[in-house]
Amino acid sequence: HPLLFMDIPSAEMTKYAANSMLATKISFMNEIANLCEIVGADVNMVRKGIGTDSRIGPKFIYAGVGYGGSCFPKDVKALIKTAEDSGYPLQILRAVEQVNNRQKSVLVDKILHHFSGNIQDKQIALWGLSFKPQTDDMREAPSLVVIEQLLKHGARIKAYDPVAMEECRRRIGNVIEYAKDLYEALIDADAVVLVTEWPEFRLPNFKVMEKLMRSKVVFDGRNIYEPAEMLENGFTYYSIGRKPVVPTEY
Structure with a gap:
């Protein structure tokens, strides 16, 4: 420069x-x-x-x-x-x-639409808390808005972030659960919501995800997955600015 x-x-x-x-x-x-x-x-x-x-x-x-x-x-x-x-x-x-x-509310709108407006007691896995990868900084992070709105609608959240979970706990306490890894967050989840594009989220084991989750639904806030791949693995998939993937429609 x-x-x-x-x-x-x-x-x-x-x-x-x-x-x-x-x-x-x-x-x-x-x-x-x-x-x-x-x-x-x-x-x-x-x-x-x-x-x-x-x-x-x-x-x-x-x-x-x-x-x-x-x-x-x-x-x-x-x-x-x-x-x-x-x-x-x-x-x-x-x-x-x-x-x-x-x-910052777009993903929540998609979640509510998918579940016909009712997410009371739905178990949501949240991947990513920091505002971007490679930091624990949560200032103005979209995840905070997503968490607040999901809780307001009665959902239960288990979150995982490689480095920002202590910062999240400092900010909002234990109103959500914190998982030890990305797969623990998925146990009995009705959906997984990806907010931060950490590298370890880019290549998950879809077979393991299928076994752990109650329903195979992914909301991708960073467009890190290919719709064709999600369809091939049988996941209902919502992203930003692209047509949803619903396996039963194909």
């Missing part, structure tokens, strides 16, 4: 603008993903298509359950506040924030 010299206001604006631009790309793709589901398109194909355009590029255009962490939410809010204080409301960034907040 080049070393640039600039005045302090420009340096501050550069930092806020960079993270806000990346957050904008994420929210834009999540909007496109939701529209893809309505019109029958596949957001992964759309992502690959637009990513070949060098003006857009392949980074930060993955659909999912929203961004979190310490940087994107904070810097988007800071830039919105700076603009408001300066008498120039930023309409685009307001929309970016609104879309991201809504996107």
